[in-house]
Amino acid sequence: MKKHRILIANRGEIAIRIMRAIRELGLEYVVVYTREDENSLHVAMAMDSGFPYKAAYRISNYKDPNEIFSVADEAECTAIHPGYGFFSENFRFARRAALRSRPVVFIGPRWEVIRDLGSKINTKRLAKQLGVPVIPGSDAPIYSEMEAEALADELFYLQREQGIQHPSVLVKASAGGGGMGIEEVNHLDAFRRVYRRIQNYAKRQFGDEGVLIEQCLTDYQHLEVQLLGSSHGEVVHFSTRNCTIQSTGRQKRLEVAPGFDPEHFEYPFDAGAVLDKMVEYSVRLASHVGYDNVGTWEWVVTRDGRPYLLEVNTRIQVENEVSACISRVAGSSEPINLIKEQIRVGLGDKIGYSQKDISFEGTSIEMRIVAEDTRRGFVPWCGTITRFEFPDTPWARLYTHVPGNRPYKIPTEYDPNLALAIIWGKDTPEAKERAREFLMKANIEGRDAQGGEILINLDYLYERIEDVLRF
Amino acid sequence: MLTDQEHMADSGKLLAQFVDRISYLMDIKGGGEWGNLEELLQRVQQLRQSVFDFPESRLFEEIGRIEDRLSFLEDRVAEALSPAEIVNIVRSIQRFTLMDILENVYDSFAELGGEGDCNVDPAVVAARATISRRVKNKVFSHQVMVIGHEKGRGEEYRNGGSAKPWGNDKALRYMKVAETEGIPIHFYIFTPGSFPIEDFPGAAQQIARNIYAMAKLKVPMVSFISEGGSGGAEAVGLSDIRLMASRGYYSVISPEGAAAIEGKIREGERVPRELVDHCARQLKMTAADNLRLGTIDRIVEEPPLGARREDYGFFKRLRYEMIRATDEVILKTKSLRAFRAYALKRQAEEQKGVPDEFHVSISWNLDELEVERLLELRSRKYRQMGVGFFRDQKKSFLPVLGRARELASKGYYDVRYGLLRAHQKNVQKVIEEVSGESSVFLRKMAEPVKAAYDFVFPQPNKPSRPVRAEVLEKKSIFMEDWEGWVPPLANEDRTVTCPNAKKKGCQDLWVPDLYGEFCGVCPSCGHHFPLEYQWYLNNLFDKDSVREFNEHIASGNPLGFDGFEPRLKRDIRRTGRRSSMITFDAKVQGIMVVVAMLFSNFRNGTVGTAEGEKFVRACDRARTTRRPLLAYVHTTGGIRIHEGTLGVVQMPKCTLAVREYIDSGGFYIVVYDNNSYAGPVASFLGCSPYQFAIRSSRIGFAGPRVIRETTGEDVPPDYQSAKNALGRGHIQGIWDRRNFRKNLFEAFIRMGGPNLYYR
Amino acid sequence: MDINLNDLLRRYRSHPFEDYHVETEHTGKISFKVKEGQEVRGPGGKWGQRPGTLLYLLERERNVKKIHATWNGQIAELKREKEGRFVEAGEVILAIRHRLGKEEIMDRILTRVLHIFPAPQRARYLLIPELAQKLEKTSEKGVFIEPGDESLIMSLMKRDTLISYDGPPGVIYKVYFQSGAIVEQGDPLLGICPPDKLRYVQKVIQRIRTEWEE
Incomplete structure (x- = not known):
């Protein structure tokens, strides 16, 4: 492999994980940071990296692509790792990286793939073509009221057919996202009014009055399939994970792999068969589009055992290591490092092993440790952390950008995630037990500006561990 | 025998007159240096102070010497009046004004719509007046409406004859009164230009409304120009006969304005006098020039140094000329033979100076048929203006063929009218389907074009490597000094900054993204960056549907403006086009339209004779083919100053053509983009009942600098923004460029409706 | 004070x-x-x-x-x-x-006279739209505020929180921050003049006006 110098266009724990992966691959990195992050660990690490060049640049904003490319050129970087969030799923950024006069490798899928799978509508259309199940509804924005009503009528009918007690339909702005401009309709009579409201909202807010309509699912679990592809046409998967436990605002707090555990839990359907099906569908779609990096296929599974493809995340995810933790390649006793794999294939390597070389062992649980008030709508807490200690055991890994040796003021500009803890056990009961033990032994202290005690979600996580993998 | 006292009083009066005459010469010469006028003035002033110290004989001796000197100087000035000096004559406070005319040319008058400073706009005067003539010792009176500018004698409220938008509105109101009452209108133009403010009804928009109305006003109109300052003159200038004072000027722009542009003089800096003189000559603004160019019909002779307030002989002549002109307009509508006889008789009688009597009295009433003929003659007169001053670059045999083809196509469309009816029915059906909400149709038609643009720029090519980033400067009189930055449409690996970045925090935009996928629109604030006109040709109309016509009509340099030829040639070479107006047939989602497009790259989209002619022909083509007419204004910088008044008369000419198109049943829509200013907006664009603007465009009458210099007030940065134009009611809506095609289609369907292909 | x-x-x-x-x-x-x-x-x-x-x-x-x-x-x-x-x-x-010009000197001195409503946190601050409008319209300082009035929006960690004014009732004399900009904890946001202090404040202003020469 050519000696690449990779610019890490991200912050927090993912920046640190990427830095370590790059180091392990024997490559070089450069980090960027903003004034708010001056005291973050990733900056200190880069400054102490010992590289014979300037490895940390202060920029105005992580979200400004011009800053990233400007530093990439100045620091003579040959590749950019976007991490998650920020530019990870921005096809324009990836396109610019590839097309600019001094091209830089974007560590992620090709920009065309990001663009095509980045559109939920397009993904849905593609999935339908390939026989992959999606939530019943429109696969293109609707602009005509009559067409919309006809579709809504059909969706209500289908749900009654399935014996659903309270059928309902979601109306959403096609240009929207993040829960904006979505409304639920419980009866066809009310449909027209809601449709018009959403249409007007969409027109006002996004300048495009297109509206999507789909069946509203109420009782389901949220699962993901972890895939890895390469530009050499290979695609492998690293099993499934279950991300059903979320705070308000659909923020994931606890993830577990594998996606279901029929050995320890009762499911109203054949859980193993459903998982296999999901994986098979996901690989089918990935192979079809020539998917060439890490990616997550998001699914919902309803109580009657139907999986529906929701969307594809064309990036490395926060929770990638839950899956990595239970994956072994070619009999190795060490879990795989997905970020390393991502960088490798991103820089043009072959995966070099096939699905039959991959085996799965035990259960893994990820806990997101966040300074927030879990009793008051998960409002973020800000202040200074004075003590940040977790038990050091072989079955737990901790990722954090909070320095352990000095007080750390939480920057108010970004998400208040403090750390990720990943626990492994030989089976689910052991993993749950270890997770509780880990939380019990954690020692975190901090004060806010008014002298108040730190608010952190450890108790919340402790309670919710019981719900893991239970339908 | 006069007493000494009386003698002294008399000499006092004489001396006072000397002062007036000297200061008048100083006005003309722009100062007291020439001919030692300053010194002469001081001599006269001293004499005035010490009248009683001198013995009478010496006094009169001295007066005689001064008189000699003064007459000598006056003759010298009159011998070689330069155009710039004529401008000074017109601006002199001693020149006659409309009030003098009302008092001396007309028998009686009643001012309408205000009096003195208690007035909607004291710069504009309207009056019902009677004018009378003697025929064989009998007096005949005629009722007329007099409308014009009053410059006053330096009273601030007169605003130097610069009409406010509501002043022009007042003028229009009384034109309509005259039409109702069936009396002729006498226009008197004494304006340096309209007051360039956008307050409702808006300088440009109101002038456009006036011209549009005058084009078909059903009464005879005669205008007299003393000071014809461009657009402001046109607001009350369209008429059946245009007279001009021999020492008046009629120009597209003030010589100072032209000099500031030509010499690229920065705001606040003094414009060199030589440059002003030079420009005044170049602009061909004198009466003789205008007569030669065909922009006026006749000259009214003034005394060699111009008429002043007490030149009663001149007023007598003016009365005669106004009556004669009105007679002629009337007679032409009745019988050409009677008109010729009348004209001959007049010419004969004028040999001996201004006749005291007319040989006949003519009634100034017209019947319906005569009104029709009046309008037809007016149309012919204006359509003829400027013809012969552009270049026709058709190969020699082509004109014949072209003419034949035009005739053939006219016949073809006349025959096809029946068929068109069928087409019209189809459109009708389409509309019914729209209201019936047939989903298939709606989806096809109403889906935003946004998706379509992905196909236009599916895969950006690899951007080219720019040689070196540079700040491009492009100056225009309609831009502020600090904002003269226009990014070129390019596929280069570089970024640009959104002008709203400071206020709204927009990030720098990568040029290939901006000009590709984003259609030149900042994705965070919606600011529209200018795009080249080709973008519209490629993206607005159906694929391969654009068919240009009249490409052979080319801009020229009809006035022989110094230094203009190379610049014209450069633009022709650079753009591969021969005028700033492109006219073509095209389709918008299947709807056939005729399009007239003004674009920026050629002389900043200014309008001259070639552009005017092309526009008129586009109107006529839309009329014969019975199609909607779209005027898309990529940019227009107004009337091309290098064509002088030949350019100015394109305002009435084009307005008249488009009015005839609308009156005959056409659907006319105007869309402004980037910068649209001055003459065209104040005429054939501003008169459209349906005017829209692309976001971030600017529409106005004058640029900020001109406004500042005229009004003495600073101009808010968004003064002429599309948003404010909408707020003032100048336009009917603002369109996003990304939805341009869709909006255009909807406009045709909704507003054109069943009348899309003619009412 | x-x-x-x-x-x-x-x-x-x-x-x-x-x-x-x-x-x-x-x-x-x-x-x-x-x-x-x-x-x-x-x-x-x-x-x-x-x-x-x-x-x-x-x-x-x-x-x-x-x-x-x-x-x-x-x-x-x-x-x-x-x-x-x-x-x-x-x-x-x-x-x-x-x-510094006269007006600027005045602003600086007034921070010591007025009741200052400081930023409770390091965050971005915005005036609530109604208040911003009112302040824009009344060029003379005439907007009255009482404790409990919602006056500001604090934008912190992508969340907006309404902040109520909690000082003495009075007229808003001065807005010290730029809308949407980050303000450090404790820095002044608003300067309020309680009615009983109005005379005093005016006196201070008057004195600066007369005594400060540019």
């Missing part, structure tokens, strides 16, 4: 300056357009539409950006050694020594 106005005025008189440090707003290559000691002017025109003196050019991704002065004053502490070099975001590259 009386202040020693004479002392304050004397202090300002001996040093009537405020040094505004200019930071690079983003990365890029810098080239200066001013010299140490040069007089520069801030934005002009009735609406501040005329940009101030060109301070430096910052080129990033082949976009040459002109950076203009936002204050009148004299250039100081110019980092000449950065000329032609790549700079990071937020580097202090020069200062503008701005001579």
Whole structure:
């Protein structure tokens, strides 16, 4: 492999994980940071990296692509790792990286793939073509009221057919996202009014009055399939994970792999068969589009055992290591490092092993440790952390950008995630037990500006561990 | 025998007159240096102070010497009046004004719509007046409406004859009164230009409304120009006969304005006098020039140094000329033979100076048929203006063929009218389907074009490597000094900054993204960056549907403006086009339209004779083919100053053509983009009942600098923004460029409706 | 809460300056357009539409950006050694020594007289739209505020929180922050003048007006 110098266009724990992966691959990195992050660990690490060049640049904003490319050129970087969030799923950024006069490798899928799978509508259309199940509804924005009503009528009918007690339909702005401009309709009579409201909202807010309509699912679990592809046409998967436990605002707090555990839990359907099906569908779609990096296929599974493809995340995810933790390649006793794999294939390597070389062992649980008030709508807490200690055991890994040796003021500009803890056990009961033990032994202290005690979600996580993998 | 006292009083009066005459010469010469006028003035002033110290004989001796000197100087000035000096004559406070005319040319008058400073706009005067003539010792009176500018004698409220938008509105109101009452209108133009403010009804928009109305006003109109300052003159200038004072000027722009542009003089800096003189000559603004160019019909002779307030002989002549002109307009509508006889008789009688009597009295009433003929003659007169001053670059045999083809196509469309009816029915059906909400149709038609643009720029090519980033400067009189930055449409690996970045925090935009996928629109604030006109040709109309016509009509340099030829040639070479107006047939989602497009790259989209002619022909083509007419204004910088008044008369000419198109049943829509200013907006664009603007465009009458210099007030940065134009009611809506095609289609369907292909 | 106005005025008189440090707003290559000691002017025109003196050019991704002065004053502490070099975001590259005007002196002294409503957290702050509108309309200081009135929006960690005013009732005399900008904890947000202090405040203003010579 050519000696690449990779610019890490991200912050927090993912920046640190990427830095370590790059180091392990024997490559070089450069980090960027903003004034708010001056005291973050990733900056200190880069400054102490010992590289014979300037490895940390202060920029105005992580979200400004011009800053990233400007530093990439100045620091003579040959590749950019976007991490998650920020530019990870921005096809324009990836396109610019590839097309600019001094091209830089974007560590992620090709920009065309990001663009095509980045559109939920397009993904849905593609999935339908390939026989992959999606939530019943429109696969293109609707602009005509009559067409919309006809579709809504059909969706209500289908749900009654399935014996659903309270059928309902979601109306959403096609240009929207993040829960904006979505409304639920419980009866066809009310449909027209809601449709018009959403249409007007969409027109006002996004300048495009297109509206999507789909069946509203109420009782389901949220699962993901972890895939890895390469530009050499290979695609492998690293099993499934279950991300059903979320705070308000659909923020994931606890993830577990594998996606279901029929050995320890009762499911109203054949859980193993459903998982296999999901994986098979996901690989089918990935192979079809020539998917060439890490990616997550998001699914919902309803109580009657139907999986529906929701969307594809064309990036490395926060929770990638839950899956990595239970994956072994070619009999190795060490879990795989997905970020390393991502960088490798991103820089043009072959995966070099096939699905039959991959085996799965035990259960893994990820806990997101966040300074927030879990009793008051998960409002973020800000202040200074004075003590940040977790038990050091072989079955737990901790990722954090909070320095352990000095007080750390939480920057108010970004998400208040403090750390990720990943626990492994030989089976689910052991993993749950270890997770509780880990939380019990954690020692975190901090004060806010008014002298108040730190608010952190450890108790919340402790309670919710019981719900893991239970339908 | 006069007493000494009386003698002294008399000499006092004489001396006072000397002062007036000297200061008048100083006005003309722009100062007291020439001919030692300053010194002469001081001599006269001293004499005035010490009248009683001198013995009478010496006094009169001295007066005689001064008189000699003064007459000598006056003759010298009159011998070689330069155009710039004529401008000074017109601006002199001693020149006659409309009030003098009302008092001396007309028998009686009643001012309408205000009096003195208690007035909607004291710069504009309207009056019902009677004018009378003697025929064989009998007096005949005629009722007329007099409308014009009053410059006053330096009273601030007169605003130097610069009409406010509501002043022009007042003028229009009384034109309509005259039409109702069936009396002729006498226009008197004494304006340096309209007051360039956008307050409702808006300088440009109101002038456009006036011209549009005058084009078909059903009464005879005669205008007299003393000071014809461009657009402001046109607001009350369209008429059946245009007279001009021999020492008046009629120009597209003030010589100072032209000099500031030509010499690229920065705001606040003094414009060199030589440059002003030079420009005044170049602009061909004198009466003789205008007569030669065909922009006026006749000259009214003034005394060699111009008429002043007490030149009663001149007023007598003016009365005669106004009556004669009105007679002629009337007679032409009745019988050409009677008109010729009348004209001959007049010419004969004028040999001996201004006749005291007319040989006949003519009634100034017209019947319906005569009104029709009046309008037809007016149309012919204006359509003829400027013809012969552009270049026709058709190969020699082509004109014949072209003419034949035009005739053939006219016949073809006349025959096809029946068929068109069928087409019209189809459109009708389409509309019914729209209201019936047939989903298939709606989806096809109403889906935003946004998706379509992905196909236009599916895969950006690899951007080219720019040689070196540079700040491009492009100056225009309609831009502020600090904002003269226009990014070129390019596929280069570089970024640009959104002008709203400071206020709204927009990030720098990568040029290939901006000009590709984003259609030149900042994705965070919606600011529209200018795009080249080709973008519209490629993206607005159906694929391969654009068919240009009249490409052979080319801009020229009809006035022989110094230094203009190379610049014209450069633009022709650079753009591969021969005028700033492109006219073509095209389709918008299947709807056939005729399009007239003004674009920026050629002389900043200014309008001259070639552009005017092309526009008129586009109107006529839309009329014969019975199609909607779209005027898309990529940019227009107004009337091309290098064509002088030949350019100015394109305002009435084009307005008249488009009015005839609308009156005959056409659907006319105007869309402004980037910068649209001055003459065209104040005429054939501003008169459209349906005017829209692309976001971030600017529409106005004058640029900020001109406004500042005229009004003495600073101009808010968004003064002429599309948003404010909408707020003032100048336009009917603002369109996003990304939805341009869709909006255009909807406009045709909704507003054109069943009348899309003619009412 | 009386202040020693004479002392304050004397202090300002001996040093009537405020040094505004200019930071690079983003990365890029810098080239200066001013010299140490040069007089520069801030934005002009009735609406501040005329940009101030060109301070430096910052080129990033082949976009040459002109950076203009936002204050009148004299250039100081110019980092000449950065000329032609790549700079990071937020580097202090020069200062503008701005001579305080009468109004500015008044603002500064008034912070000691008015009741100051400070920022409870380091966060971005915005006036609630109704209040912003009211303040815009009434150019004379006439907007009254009472404890419990929702007055500000604090934007923190992507969440907006409404903040109620909790000081004594009074007239909003001064808004100290720019809408949407980050304010450090404890920095003044609003300056409020309670009715009983109005006379006193006016007296202070009157005195500064008469005693301060530009």
